[in-house]
Amino acid sequence: MTVNGPGDHPRSLFDPPPGTGNGPAALLRVHGLRAGYGPARVLHGVDLELAAGEMVAVLGPNGAGKTTMLRALSGLVRGRGSVLLDGTELLGRAPEEIVRLGVAHVPEGRGLFAPLTVEENLRIGAHLRPANERAEDMRRVLAWFPVLRAHLSQPAGTLSGGEQQMLAVGRALMTRPRLLLLDEPSRGLAPVATRRMFDVLRAVGSHDRVAMLLVEQDARLALEFTSRALVMESGRLTVGGPAGWPQAGRRPSLFRPGR
Amino acid sequence: MRHGNDGREGTGVNAVAQTGHRRLAVGRMAGDRRRVWPWRRTTLAALAVAACAAPFVLEPYRVFQLTMVLVYGIALLGLNLVVGHGGRVSLGHGAFLAIGAYIAAVMTGRLGVPYPLALPVAALVTFGLGLALGRPALRLSGPYLAVVTFVIAAVVPPVIKRFGTVTGGSMGLPVPVPSAPSWTGLAEDQWLYLLVLAVAAAAFAAARNLLESRAGRALTAVRENPHAAEILGVRPGSHRALAFGWSAMYAGVAGTLYAWVVGFVSPDSFTVTLSIVLLAAVVIGGPGSLAGPLLGAVFVTFVPAAAQRAGDALPGIVSGLLIIVVVCFAPTGLAGLLRMAAGGVARRLGRG
Numbered sequence: 001m002t003v004n005g006p007g008d009h010p011r012s013l014f015d016p017p018p019g020t021g022n023g024p025a026a027l028l029r030v031h032g033l034r035a036g037y038g039p040a041r042v043l044h045g046v047d048l049e050l051a052a053g054e055m056v057a058v059l060g061p062n063g064a065g066k067t068t069m070l071r072a073l074s075g076l077v078r079g080r081g082s083v084l085l086d087g088t089e090l091l092g093r094a095p096e097e098i099v100r101l102g103v104a105h106v107p108e109g110r111g112l113f114a115p116l117t118v119e120e121n122l123r124i125g126a127h128l129r130p131a132n133e134r135a136e137d138m139r140r141v142l143a144w145f146p147v148l149r150a151h152l153s154q155p156a157g158t159l160s161g162g163e164q165q166m167l168a169v170g171r172a173l174m175t176r177p178r179l180l181l182l183d184e185p186s187r188g189l190a191p192v193a194t195r196r197m198f199d200v201l202r203a204v205g206s207h208d209r210v211a212m213l214l215v216e217q218d219a220r221l222a223l224e225f226t227s228r229a230l231v232m233e234s235g236r237l238t239v240g241g242p243a244g245w246p247q248a249g250r251r252p253s254l255f256r257p258g259r
Numbered sequence: 260m261r262h263g264n265d266g267r268e269g270t271g272v273n274a275v276a277q278t279g280h281r282r283l284a285v286g287r288m289a290g291d292r293r294r295v296w297p298w299r300r301t302t303l304a305a306l307a308v309a310a311c312a313a314p315f316v317l318e319p320y321r322v323f324q325l326t327m328v329l330v331y332g333i334a335l336l337g338l339n340l341v342v343g344h345g346g347r348v349s350l351g352h353g354a355f356l357a358i359g360a361y362i363a364a365v366m367t368g369r370l371g372v373p374y375p376l377a378l379p380v381a382a383l384v385t386f387g388l389g390l391a392l393g394r395p396a397l398r399l400s401g402p403y404l405a406v407v408t409f410v411i412a413a414v415v416p417p418v419i420k421r422f423g424t425v426t427g428g429s430m431g432l433p434v435p436v437p438s439a440p441s442w443t444g445l446a447e448d449q450w451l452y453l454l455v456l457a458v459a460a461a462a463f464a465a466a467r468n469l470l471e472s473r474a475g476r477a478l479t480a481v482r483e484n485p486h487a488a489e490i491l492g493v494r495p496g497s498h499r500a501l502a503f504g505w506s507a508m509y510a511g512v513a514g515t516l517y518a519w520v521v522g523f524v525s526p527d528s529f530t531v532t533l534s535i536v537l538l539a540a541v542v543i544g545g546p547g548s549l550a551g552p553l554l555g556a557v558f559v560t561f562v563p564a565a566a567q568r569a570g571d572a573l574p575g576i577v578s579g580l581l582i583i584v585v586v587c588f589a590p591t592g593l594a595g596l597l598r599m600a601a602g603g604v605a606r607r608l609g610r611g
Contacts, residue, residue, distance in 0.1 A: 074490045099492035111487025113480045115547075124480045127473065128492035175491060 027052040027211050028073075028085055028179055035072040035079035042068040044235035045081065052178065053209040055202065057222035060232035066215040067108055069232065070181040073213070074098055074105040085179065100128055104177035108184060110168040114157030118148055121156050121167055125174025134174075141170040144200055162193035169197070173204065180205075180212045186221060194218070198225045295602040310456055314449040323520070324564075326452045328556045329459040330516045335540050335552035336466050337509020342538065343546030344470065345502040346482030347397055350534050351408030354415040355385045355507040357529035359514025364432040364524045365425060374437045374519065378458070381515040382508050389507020393500040412534040416526035431525025434518045455516050462509060467549060469505065478502050479547075539578075543585050545592025554593040 028050040035043045042065045050056055058066050072079035075095035083090040090098050113121055122141060126134045142149045145166040151159060156167055165185055172180060182201070186194040202225055205212055216222035223229050230237045296302065314322045338352045362384060363377040396407045419426045426432060439450030469475050480488040481495040489495055518524050536559055544555025562581060563574035589596050 076486055076490060094494070095489045096492045096494050099490065105490040107487055107490065111484045111490075113483040113487070115483065116476065116479055120476050120479075123473075124476055124488065124493065125491050127477060171491065 026050060027054075028083070028213075030073070030081070030083050032081035033069065033072060033079050033083060033091075034081050035068055035077050037068075037077070042235055043072065043079070046232075046235070046237050048213075048230070048237060050179070050211050050213060052211055053205055055205050055212040055214065055226045057214045057216050057219075057226040057229040058232050058237070059216060059219050059222060059229055064232040065235040066232050067183055070105060070107075070183050070213065070215060073179075073181055074103055076105075096128070099175050102176070102178035103181065104172035104175045104179070105181040106168045106172045106183060106185060109187075110164055112156045112164055112168055112171075115155050117153050118156055118159070118167055119152040121171050122148075122174050125171035129174070129176065137174050137176065141173050144173065144204060145170045161188050162190065162197070165189060165193070165197055166200075169201070173210075177210055180210050182212060182214045184215055184217060186216060186218050194221060201225070295598055295605060297605055311453075314445075314452045319446070319448045322448045322452050324560055326448070326455050326520050328553070328560045329452075329455045330513050330520060331537075331540065331556035331559060332553045333459050333462045333516065334510045334513035334537060335544060335555050336462055336549075337506035337513070338537050338541050339544075339546060339548075339552050340466070340469075340478075340502045340506040340509070341499075342541045343548065343551065344475070344478050344482060345397075345499055347400060347499060347503075348405050348538070349408045349503070349506070350405050350531070350538060351411035352506065352510045352537050353529050353531065353534035354411045355389065355510035356514040356517065356533065356537075357415050357419065357524075357526070358385055358388065359511030360518040360524045360529070361419060361426055361432070361514075362511070363515040363518035364427075364434045368432055368434050369425070374435070377515050377518075378512060381511045385511025385514075386504050386508035389510075390500055390504035393503025393507070394496070397499040397503055398496065409531065409534070412531045416529055419526040419529075427525075429526055431523055431527075434522050434524060436522045437519050451520055455520065458512065458516060462512065463549065466509075470549070474498065474501065539582055543582060543592055545594025548592070548594035548598075550597065551592050551594040554597070558593065 026049040028048065030046055030048040033043055033046040033048075034041065046065075046069055058069070060066050068077060071077040073083060073090065075090065075093055075098040079091050081091065085101055085103060088101055090101065090103070093101075113124065116124070119138075122138060123134070125141075126137055129137060147163055148167055148170060151163065156164065159167060169180075169182070169185065180201075185197060185201075189197065198221065201212060201214075204210055212226075214222060214226060219229075232238070313325055317325070334352065334356055338349060341347050341349050359381040362381040363374070366372040366377045366380065367374045392411065396404060399407060420429045423429075436447060437451065437454065438447055439445040443450065445453070470479075477488065477493045478498050478501075480491070480493055481498050485495045517528075521528075540555035540559045541552065542555075543558050544553070545551030558581075559578075563578055566573040566577035585592060591598070
């Protein structure tokens with residue numbers, strides 16, 4: 001496996017988990033994040049730091065709380081603890097305000113608006129953007145995903161899976177995020193399509209300095225493209241290390257059968 | 260078809276041909292707005308001419324029926340904003356119709372205000388009421404929302420009866436019928452028809468603009484996937500409430516027109532049954548389409564009347580059966596069927 005993430009430099013497994021030592025440069029600081037649905041607690045204190053433009057994978061078994069963490073970060077689920085984006089507390093804010101502050105979320109299952117056209121889907125991404133910048137944003141996103149240009153006036157529900165995923169990511173980019181939360185972008189995609197998608201994501205991340213938090217089931221792929229990976233287990237981020245660490249001989253817990 | 264060449268035809272842009280996406284059959288999906296009819300403008304122009312010529316060609320009773328179609332069409336257009344575009348059920352729109360009608364009746368009948376003034380007042384009042392009720396009500400969905408809106412519809416007629424000194428109670432209230440200005444030389448029914456036609460045209464244009472606007476897109480997005488819309492910065496609650504306000508306004512305007520056309524309002528004209536018929540008409544016409552409300556209005560005006568001629572007990576049975584048939588076999592309603600037919604004709608003629 002080739003490791004070629006932009007922030008990838010030789011690092012031993014015994015280094016302190018990256019992010020904790022990033023100092024004031026961190027874009028996102030999550031401390032003691034707890035969240036759940038009603039009486040069911042899912043997250044039991046998540047700590048995480050993310051630098052601007054950094055791409056980090058979150059791995060873990062089903063039901064570990066990966067999706068809940070993303071939902072808490074984007075305000076869909078109420079959380080407690082502290083989530084600072086560039087020093088601004090996100091917890092307790094409405095999803096709309098969090099979008100304004102620069103957090104975009106590509107939800108599980110893409111969340112496209114099937115009967116609306118590709119163009120309309122993108123325009124909804126620009127819902128909060130000033131009118132005079134929307135055309136420029138649209139050009140930018142279509143430059144990242146040229147395939148979408150050919151389908152602009154077609155209902156989103158008629159696109160292929162790969163195109164739908166590109167549309168979901170493109171739509172999120174229309175909000176001009178500083179932090180992009182991606183919930184299993186590879187699900188249901190052919191390996192080639194996934195790879196193409198990740199290539200674009202990496203380019204976007206380094207070009208526009210968009211930090212990305214990537215929830216993935218495909219550990220191999222995630223480790224290949226991200227600078228480091230965290231493992232979520234039972235509502236906590238338990239292991240952190242530079243990408244590529246599964247090769248160091250230790251089998252991480254996520255490869256064990258689920259609970 | 261103008262959009263969406265698929266790979267098999269080999270006519271698309273390279274990227275299109277490579278991806279080989281599925282092409283959705285026309286008329287199968289609610290809210291699909293692809294162009295299927297190449298002679299759109301010509302058809303619309305012909306319809307407009309026919310609509311303007313109708314009162315001078317048809318006998319007065321037919322003109323009255325067409326006027327009622329337009330009145331219901333406006334109400335359904337509004338209800339469709341909530342049901343078709345907002346994805347929420349309302350069993351209460353008869354109440355807003357009643358409020359609009361009584362505003363017209365009280366203002367022109369009791370207070371002697373010139374009749375055109377009733378229209379903006381009714382629009383404003385019902386818009387405000389719809390917004391105020393929609394905000395809390397549309398936090399609910401499914402059966403809960405159905406019950407709450409049903410209560411709105413059930414409460415208004417008794418309230419009207421209770422305040423008999425203003426509203427005339429269960430006896431009802433006559434409404435002076437707007438008469439044509441003498442220079443036009445029009446009969447009363449012709450004038451009313453043209454008046455309602457003008458309002459209906461404006462209502463359709465406004466609804467069209469609304470749906471094409473940022474707010475309309477947001478509303479559809481909220482219907483399709485509220486969470487996905489929310490994390491893009493769309494507030495589901497406010498867009499639904501706004502849709503409810505708009506739809507109440509359409510119902511209020513339709514109510515005012517109803518009072519003018521019928522010349523009489525009574526609480527028994529606005530029972531819960533009316534609300535249910537309106538909802539059924541939206542479903543039959545085609546939720547989420549612009550032509551749907553008009554087709555639904557045609558259905559509720561003409562089908563029961565035609566069945567009545569065949570037999571006294573038939574209207575209920577025939578409408579009921581037709582509703583079931585439409586819901587089962589054409590979930591996109593009459594508008595969807597029309598689109599399918601138009602698409603078929605256009606393809607057959609080789610213009611697709």
